[in-house]
Amino acid sequence: MSLAARLTRSPVPHEPDRAAEAADRFASQPPETRELLAGTAGCSPYLWGLMVQETGWLEAALAADPDAVLAGLLDEIRALPLDGLKSGLRQAKRRAALWIALADLGGAWPLERVTGALTDFADTCVDVALRRLVAAEIARGKLPGLSEADADTAGGMVALAMGKQGAHELNYSSDIDLIMLFDQDRFDEADFHEVRSGFVKITRRMTALLSELTGEGYVFRTDLRLRPDASVTPVCISMEAAERYYESLGRTWERAAHIKARPCAGDIAAGWAYLDRLRPFVWRRHLDFAAIQDAHDMRLKIRNHKGLHGALALEGHDMKLGQGGIREIEFFTQTRQLIAGGRDADLRVRGTIEGLARLAEKGWIPQDVAETLTEDYRAHREVEHRLQMVNDAQTHKLPGNADQIARIAHFCGWADVDAWRAALKERLERVDGLTEDFFQPGKGGRADGVPDLPDSAGEIVERWPQYPCLRSARAREIFNRLKPDLLGRLTRAARPGEAFSAFDGFLAGLPAGVQLFSLFEANPQLIDLIIDITSVSPELAQYLSRNAGVLDAVIGGDFFQPWPGRAALTTALVRRLAALDDYERQLDAARAWVKEWHFRVGVHFLRGLIDAAEAGREYADLAQAVLAALWPHVVAGFAAKHGAPPGKGAVVLGMGSLGAGALTAKSDLDLIVIYDADGVEASQGRRPLAARAYYARLTQALVTALTAPMAEGKLYEVDMRLRPSGNQGPVATSLQSFRNYQREEAWTWEHLALTRARPVAGDPALADEVEAFRRELLADKADPGRVLAGVVDMRRRLAEARPATSAWDGKQGPGRGQDIELIASAAALIAASPATSVAEQLEAGVASGWLGADEAQALCDTYTLSRKVQGAARLISEAPLDPARLGEGGLTFLLRGTGAEDAAALEALLDRGRAKAAEVIEAVIARGPVEARDAD
Numbered sequence: 034m035s036l037a038a039r040l041t042r043s044p045v046p047h048e049p050d051r052a053a054e055a056a057d058r059f060a061s062q063p064p065e066t067r068e069l070l071a072g073t074a075g076c077s078p079y080l081w082g083l084m085v086q087e088t089g090w091l092e093a094a095l096a097a098d099p100d101a102v103l104a105g106l107l108d109e110i111r112a113l114p115l116d117g118l119k120s121g122l123r124q125a126k127r128r129a130a131l132w133i134a135l136a137d138l139g140g141a142w143p144l145e146r147v148t149g150a151l152t153d154f155a156d157t158c159v160d161v162a163l164r165r166l167v168a169a170e171i172a173r174g175k176l177p178g179l180s181e182a183d184a185d186t187a188g189g190m191v192a193l194a195m196g197k198q199g200a201h202e203l204n205y206s207s208d209i210d211l212i213m214l215f216d217q218d219r220f221d222e223a224d225f226h227e228v229r230s231g232f233v234k235i236t237r238r239m240t241a242l243l244s245e246l247t248g249e250g251y252v253f254r255t256d257l258r259l260r261p262d263a264s265v266t267p268v269c270i271s272m273e274a275a276e277r278y279y280e281s282l283g284r285t286w287e288r289a290a291h292i293k294a295r296p297c298a299g300d301i302a303a304g305w306a307y308l309d310r311l312r313p314f315v316w317r318r319h320l321d322f323a324a325i326q327d328a329h330d331m332r333l334k335i336r337n338h339k340g341l342h343g344a345l346a347l348e349g350h351d352m353k354l355g356q357g358g359i360r361e362i363e364f365f366t367q368t369r370q371l372i373a374g375g376r377d378a379d380l381r382v383r384g385t386i387e388g389l390a391r392l393a394e395k396g397w398i399p400q401d402v403a404e405t406l407t408e409d410y411r412a413h414r415e416v417e418h419r420l421q422m423v424n425d426a427q428t429h430k431l432p433g434n435a436d437q438i439a440r441i442a443h444f445c446g447w448a449d450v451d452a453w454r455a456a457l458k459e460r461l462e463r464v465d466g467l468t469e470d471f472f473q474p475g476k477g478g479r480a481d482g483v484p485d486l487p488d489s490a491g492e493i494v495e496r497w498p499q500y501p502c503l504r505s506a507r508a509r510e511i512f513n514r515l516k517p518d519l520l521g522r523l524t525r526a527a528r529p530g531e532a533f534s535a536f537d538g539f540l541a542g543l544p545a546g547v548q549l550f551s552l553f554e555a556n557p558q559l560i561d562l563i564i565d566i567t568s569v570s571p572e573l574a575q576y577l578s579r580n581a582g583v584l585d586a587v588i589g590g591d592f593f594q595p596w597p598g599r600a601a602l603t604t605a606l607v608r609r610l611a612a613l614d615d616y617e618r619q620l621d622a623a624r625a626w627v628k629e630w631h632f633r634v635g636v637h638f639l640r641g642l643i644d645a646a647e648a649g650r651e652y653a654d655l656a657q658a659v660l661a662a663l664w665p666h667v668v669a670g671f672a673a674k675h676g677a678p679p680g681k682g683a684v685v686l687g688m689g690s691l692g693a694g695a696l697t698a699k700s701d702l703d704l705i706v707i708y709d710a711d712g713v714e715a716s717q718g719r720r721p722l723a724a725r726a727y728y729a730r731l732t733q734a735l736v737t738a739l740t741a742p743m744a745e746g747k748l749y750e751v752d753m754r755l756r757p758s759g760n761q762g763p764v765a766t767s768l769q770s771f772r773n774y775q776r777e778e779a780w781t782w783e784h785l786a787l788t789r790a791r792p793v794a795g796d797p798a799l800a801d802e803v804e805a806f807r808r809e810l811l812a813d814k815a816d817p818g819r820v821l822a823g824v825v826d827m828r829r830r831l832a833e834a835r836p837a838t839s840a841w842d843g844k845q846g847p848g849r850g851q852d853i854e855l856i857a858s859a860a861a862l863i864a865a866s867p868a869t870s871v872a873e874q875l876e877a878g879v880a881s882g883w884l885g886a887d888e889a890q891a892l893c894d895t896y897t898l899s900r901k902v903q904g905a906a907r908l909i910s911e912a913p914l915d916p917a918r919l920g921e922g923g924l925t926f927l928l929r930g931t932g933a934e935d936a937a938a939l940e941a942l943l944d945r946g947r948a949k950a951a952e953v954i955e956a957v958i959a960r961g962p963v964e965a966r967d968a969d
Contacts, residue, residue: 047440048075055084062095069139076444079425083131090128099136103129103150107157115165118242122158123249129154134205134422144411145386147418151203152194158252159192159211160298162242166235167299175231177224187299189216190232190269191307195259199293200383204414206421206428208254209243212294213269216303229271236269254427259290272307279314289367291315292374293383316375345461347438347454352417353429357461359417361468362389362410369397378612385410402467409460416457419444486520487529493537494520502546511550519553522560526568531921535567535574542578552584559584562636568922569639570909580746583632592633593642596651602630602658610662616670620738623663624745630655635698635908644930645904646897649695656691656702657793659739659748664794667735675727676718680711683728683765684795684803685735688755692789693854693870695900697907701750702739705790706732707803709768728765736764755786768803775810781823784814788861789854789869804867812865817883821958824859828852840940841914843903848951850903853896856954860884871896888953895946901930902943916940 052075056067074081084091094102106125113121133150136142142150168184170176179188195210197203213236220228240255257268261278279287291311296304345356353359366388373395374380380391386407393403419441420428432438439450447453486494503509526532543549553560562584567574577583597605606626610619634655638648664685668678689703690696710724722730732753739748757766757774766774775784787807792800814820831852835845844850857871860878868874875893878884905927906914916924916936924936933939 047443048078048081051075051078051081055081058084058088059092061092066095069135073135073138076419076440077134077422077424080131080134080422083127087128087131091131094128094132099132099141102132103153106132107153110157110161113161113165115169118162118165119245119247120249122162122243122252123247125158126154126252127250130205130425137418144414145201145384148197148202148204148414151205151207152198152201155198155203155207155209155253156194156297158243159194159209159239162239163187163190163192163235163298166238166242170231170235175234176228178220178228183219186303188232189219189303190214190235190299191216191296191301191304192298193304193308194293194295194297195290196293198297199295200385202384204421205418206425208256208427210256210259211297212260212275213257214272214275214304214307215269216300216307217271217273225271229267229269232269233267240268261287272303272310276307276310279311283314285371288315289364289371292367292370292381295383315371316378316381317371345458345465347431347458348435349433350431350461351429352413352420352431355461357463357465357468359410359413359429361464362406362413365406365468366392373397405463406467409464412457412460413464415445416441486524487533489530490523490533493533496537497540500541500543502540502543502549505545505547508546508550511554512546515550515554518557519560522557523564526564532564532568535922536564539563539567539574539578542575544579549584556587559587562587565639565922566636569926570923573635573908580628583628587636593637596643596647596654599654599658602654603661606658606662610666616666617743619663619666620741620748621743621745623659624743624748627655627659627748628745631698638904638908639926641929645901646695648904648908649690649697649900652696652698652700653691653694656696656700656749657687660685660687660702660794663738663748664735667738668731671731671734672716672718674718675720675722675730676716678708678731679713679716679724679727681709681799682796683708683731684792684800686790686803687793688786688790689752690789691793692791694791695870697904699907699911701752703752703755704735704793705753705756706735706765707768707771707799708765709799709802725763725765725767728767729763732765755783757783768799768806771803772806775806776813781814781819782827784810784862785820785823785827785855785858787811788858788866788874791869808865808867811862811867815863815865817863818961820859820862821961824855825958827855831855838913839915840944841902841906841916843899843906843914843943846947848895848947848949848954850896850899852954853892853899853950856892856957857896860889884957888957891949891953895950898931898943898946902927902939905929 052071055074056071059067059070062070070084074084097105106129110122110125129150133142133147133154136150137147164184164187167176167187167190168181171179171181171184171188176183176188183189191214193199193212193214195212197207198209198211203209213232215228215232217225217228236257240257243252244255245251257263260266260268260270261275262282266274291308292315294308296308350356351358363385366385369392370380370382370388373392377395380388380395380397382388382391389398389403389407389410392398393400416431417429420426420431422444423440432441438454442450442453445453497503498509503512523529523532523536563574563577566577606623609622609626613619613622631652634643634648634651637643637651638645643651668682672678684707686692686705686707687702688705690700691702691704706728708724708728710728713724715721715723716727736751736753739751741747753764754760756762756764757771757779775787788811790807792804831845832847838845842849846852854871857874857878860866860881860883861868861874863883864877864881866874866877866881868877872893875884875889879886879889902914909919909923909926914927916927916939919927928935928939931939931942933942
């Protein structure tokens with residue numbers, strides 16, 4: 034049965050006489066259409082009045098396609114002259130209101146099409162009125178500097194649609210909320226006040242034209258109070274003044290309002306540009322869980338102001354602002370968008386239904402919650418529209434008596450009023466339950482009181498109110514709600530005393546608390562992570578206190594997913610940087626991105642999800658991804674001043690640990706830059722440079738991009754001493770000079786260094802050429818006698834310059850990390866192997882006959898153990914490792930995966946491994962080059 038049939042055949046039609054008259058008046062229409070019109074007339078005096086007033090037009094329209102009818106109405110509005118607007122817009126409003134209602138009631142359009150049609154109609158009315166009025170003022174010479182041609186863009190004036198209009202969600206009898214702005218940059222400074230006065234007059238005339246109630250009705254009630262500081266500012270202000278206000282005084286509710294903001298009339302391009310400039314105000318860089326409390330406070334203020342507290346009763350219930358109403362779903366959606374939209378641009382959508390879908394897709398809300406709220410939102414909006422269709426009243430309240438509620442039930446197509454009431458109440462209660470848990474995170478199963486604290490913890494807790502992060506009243510309020518749960522988790526930690534002390538250090542270094550405490554309150558599992566981190570590494574805790582934004586990544590949805598790999602990392606960073614057109618913003622974005630991924634590797638390592646070897650590979654992947662993604666932007670920025678790179682361009686070689694693909698949390702990057710000018714003497718640009726100077730300065734630009742301290746800190750420290758001639762040589766080397774030097778002048782240790790070289794950024798073709806030369810050189814220099822002599826000399830130099838500092842020094846000294854790396858490089862060089870990692874190089878030494886399999890295994894085992902200790906130590910602190918100064922958590926982390934039960938056992942294990950490795954190295958050297966050649 035059709036909706037119209039259910040309306041007219043319901044047991045209690047509200048106005049049967051009016052329904053019968055409608056059926057008679059439209060007797061020429063098909064039966065189903067007559068039923069629709071009769072049912073509409075029986076339930077809505079307002080729509081019946083429109084049918085009577087527009088009978089002739091309606092008869093003709095009913096024969097056409099619904100979308101074509103609306104499009105025709107919009108075209109008629111666009112053709113109206115200024116003197117025809119007052120009457121023409123009102124006639125169009127009557128027809129649009131009637132037509133959209135019938136398309137809604139007859140089921141021709143779903144909710145989104147209905148609200149979209151209402152919005153399109155409002156946009157067109159505002160746009161035509163604004164353009165006609167601006168054109169008239171230009172013709173009168175009241176807007177200095179503008180010509181007739183400027184009328185097409187309304188002279189730089191724009192209407193921002195806010196609220197439901199901005200989201201294409203207008204309700205049936207909605208007001209429209211506008212912010213009127215003008216682009217001050219289109220005018221001379223001396224004309225500013227006259228121009229602003231002109232735009233203020235235009236705004237007032239436009240709102241009067243739309244809002245005034247005449248004998249023909251009205252178009253739209255227009256509200257301008259969402260503009261900045263509405264009590265003291267004129268009705269139209271400059272974009273620059275609005276931007277200043279939001280930058281310094283903007284509040285959370287204004288941020289939420291701007292989620293839906295959209296230019297709807299006038300200079301649309303200027304409006305979008307303005308909103309783009311306002312984006313940092315609306316969308317914060319870090320997850321903004323403090324917005325939850327702001328939204329909750331707004332909800333309570335609205336309820337208090339409207340007197341909407343108390344038990345849920347349908348009579349008189351406010352479908353918009355009341356318990357479980359439309360605004361609850363909108364606040365739920367917008368607040369979640371505010372929390373995460375700064376990090377994820379895909380969440381920056383205006384529509385409520387689309388917002389729920391995006392939040393579910395990105396994992397911010399469960400899919401079933403999104404589907405339930407979407408279904409309930411649509412049903413709520415249908416009730417809202419029926420309430421407003423009865424008498425064209427801007428109301429959201431259900432009637433106060435049962436008879437009038439029955440009218441709405443019938444108008445919604447329900448014959449069984451009791452069933453409709455039950456379904457509606459169930460929806461309201463369901464929405465209230467889903468949203469209330471979100472807005473009041475403290476209502477759950479948190480502890481009500483402070484637990485018994487371990488010894489000495491009381492003194493620590495007493496210090497907390499004095500810390501900078503708890504200075505503001507709001508921070509204290511959130512922290513006090515959080516405190517029972519926080520203290521409970523600290524007390525339940527494996528080592529409570531250590532946990533309290535470590536967390537105290539983290540809290541003491543925290544400069545502000547509102548955002549982080551809100552983050553903890555909404556995601557209490559983060560407290561356990563902080564306890565883990567602070568218990569292992571006070572230094573990492575101090576870093577976290579100054580860079581708490583990296584915790585955003587933990588809740589980003591894929592923090593604990595498997596490592597994506599270097600290619601995926603590079604692609605992700607390339608996309609992020611491509612979205613920014615400012616070089617400094619790109620550098621800061623790269624820093625923020627690296628921090629998050631660096632933190633992720635550390636947390637995975639800390640929690641045992643990966644071991645030291647995996648962490649080393651992931652740190653190296655991250656560094657290479659940054660170099661590969663950032664290098665083109667460094668080149669582009671430099672080329673903008675000095676022209677494109679002359680010749681074939683340049684390639685960046687990763688040396689040392691980066692070349693070997695095994696970094697630690699604190700590793701520097703060893704780099705060499707090689708270029709090929711290919712006979713081109715200089716660049717061609719605004720400020721041309723000779724090729725050698727060009728590439729030298731380009732290399733310096735790369736180093737600056739990596740090392741310069743910015744708002745987000747540094748990326749990496751860079752060491753370029755492995756380039757030809759070390760610090761005495763140019764920072765960038767031509768390919769031909771590099772070839773000549775390596776063939777004729779380089780020391781053996783420099784050839785050994787090249788066994789761990791790998792192109793990490795730059796021109797792919799040139800990278801292939803450099804790698805081909807590296808392999809050719811290794812083959813040419815594979816002289817065991819010469820290599821061993823170089824190894825002996827290098828070991829002596831290292832022993833003199835950098836002796837071991839302690840038993841826990843994993844790098845310097847016989848049988849330790851650097852000593853084993855040196856022998857592995859020698860194995861690769863003697864075997865002419867392109868391998869860059871220690872394990873693969875030792876395997877090459879075995880394959881060539883220079884190393885025995887047991888010797889290689891002994892070296893590899895000791896190196897692996899050393900890397901485990903070194904990798905853990907570098908995550909704990911930059912200071913030299915001293916197990917006696919580690920807490921229990923740090924020591925447990927250090928020991929994990931080594932097979933040692935305590936520090937003494939680990940030290941003994943290291944000593945045995947190093948002694949064995951040193952014995953192997955001495956034996957290999959003592960065999961000399963003759964035995965090595967014989968083994969080949």
